[in-house]
Amino acid sequence: MTASEKNIVLQGSELKQHYEVSQGPFKPKGVVKALDGVDFKVEAGKTLAVVGESGCGKSTLARQLTMIETPTAGRIEFNGKNLLTLTGEDKKEARERIQIIFQNPYGSLNPRKKIGQILEEPLVINSEMNPASRKERALYLLEKVGLKHEHYDRYPHMFSGGQRQRIAIARGLMMNPKVVVADEPVSALDVSVQAQVLNLMMDIQKEFGLAYIFISHDLSVVEHIADEVMVMYLGRVVEQGPTHEIFSQPKHPYTRALLSSTPRINPEQRIEKIRLPGELPSPMNPPLGCAFHGRCQYANDRCKHATPELVEDDKGTLIRCFGYDEGRLDYLNE
Numbered sequence: 001m002t003a004s005e006k007n008i009v010l011q012g013s014e015l016k017q018h019y020e021v022s023q024g025p026f027k028p029k030g031v032v033k034a035l036d037g038v039d040f041k042v043e044a045g046k047t048l049a050v051v052g053e054s055g056c057g058k059s060t061l062a063r064q065l066t067m068i069e070t071p072t073a074g075r076i077e078f079n080g081k082n083l084l085t086l087t088g089e090d091k092k093e094a095r096e097r098i099q100i101i102f103q104n105p106y107g108s109l110n111p112r113k114k115i116g117q118i119l120e121e122p123l124v125i126n127s128e129m130n131p132a133s134r135k136e137r138a139l140y141l142l143e144k145v146g147l148k149h150e151h152y153d154r155y156p157h158m159f160s161g162g163q164r165q166r167i168a169i170a171r172g173l174m175m176n177p178k179v180v181v182a183d184e185p186v187s188a189l190d191v192s193v194q195a196q197v198l199n200l201m202m203d204i205q206k207e208f209g210l211a212y213i214f215i216s217h218d219l220s221v222v223e224h225i226a227d228e229v230m231v232m233y234l235g236r237v238v239e240q241g242p243t244h245e246i247f248s249q250p251k252h253p254y255t256r257a258l259l260s261s262t263p264r265i266n267p268e269q270r271i272e273k274i275r276l277p278g279e280l281p282s283p284m285n286p287p288l289g290c291a292f293h294g295r296c297q298y299a300n301d302r303c304k305h306a307t308p309e310l311v312e313d314d315k316g317t318l319i320r321c322f323g324y325d326e327g328r329l330d331y332l333n334e
């Protein structure tokens with residue numbers, strides 16, 4: 001086992017989430033393949049970003065990792081143990097150690113409860129800590145997220161969006177997690193506040209050695225925070241690799257199209273805007289062959305009929321694309 005393998009806290013293999021859905025009376029049920037065979041690993045103290053258009057399966061993955069939903073197939077390992085077969089105390093502990101932060105800080109905090117109560121709730125339910133120690137921990141974490149002791153007795157409506165997301169982060173930390181799944185944690189915030197909350201998340205990650213699964217559709221946010229990026233399309237990974245590699249030389253045509261809509265400071269990394277034709281196809285009737293072929297200017301007959309596998313390049317990036325395998329992507333030869 002290498003040193004970095006030893007540090008892996010959360011790992012998913014061949015994760016699937018298939019939903020049976022009605023297609024109307026007298027019609028057979030359809031199957032939505034929200035996730036269709038996803039693999040990933042994340043180390044302590046590192047951030048894996050999951051990106052892709054709405055509907056590609058990001059939130060489904062978040063629900064699986066936080067045990068809100070059980071995968072149709074596949075395996076999730078937390079600290080080397082299969083999360084899906086844990087029972088009793090082990091399961092309880094895993095629930096405590098993997099926390100989630102949601103997108104909307106307005107909806108995720110109970111408006112009728114004071115901040116102190118909101119923060120202490122997980123401890124009341126899951127621990128035998130006495131009230132004084134619970135309060136001490138809540139005050140400690142309020143400080144850690146840049147708020148004040150006097151905020152302990154206030155209600156959520158008395159805070160701005162950015163402050164509420166700080167409170168949600170503090171609540172996520174109450175149980176001393178190892179992994180935080182952050183589902184679009186700054187998308188609902190003003191751009192001016194986003195950077196502050198991201199910086200806070202990075203400081204906290206360093207201090208507590210947390211692993212983040214950072215879900216976002218906004219690539220400029222991801223570049224700031226992620227060590228590794230996983231690009232998803234219709235429930236599958238199309239490209240995955242170190243953040244610098246993905247941003248400096250995106251290889252899959254879909255990643256390149258996503259990046260062309262992202263403002264870049266470095267002029268060498270700017271890509272002329274690529275408009276993808278059509279919409280994301282339905283995961284109930286995904287196209288045959290490469291799922292992206294209908295929107296890809298590089299697609300040929302092979303892409304329409306056969307399904308590409310993920311292939312690793314010499315920089316540690318995985319790419320699922322026949323055009324890449326066959327050296328047909330002209331932008332990579334420029």
Ligand SMILES: Nc1ncnc2c1ncn2[C@@H]1O[C@H](COP(=O)(O)OP(=O)(O)OP(=O)(O)O)[C@@H](O)[C@H]1O
Nearest residue numbers: 019021032034053054055056057058059060061283
């Ligand atoms: N309970 C369900 N039953 C049927 N289909 C579902 C269910 N939950 C999700 N889906 C479908 O699975 C696909 C993936 O959904 P998911 O919410 O994971 O995507 P997403 O990438 O997080 O999108 P968004 O950013 O809009 O939340 C979508 O097509 C969605 O309609």
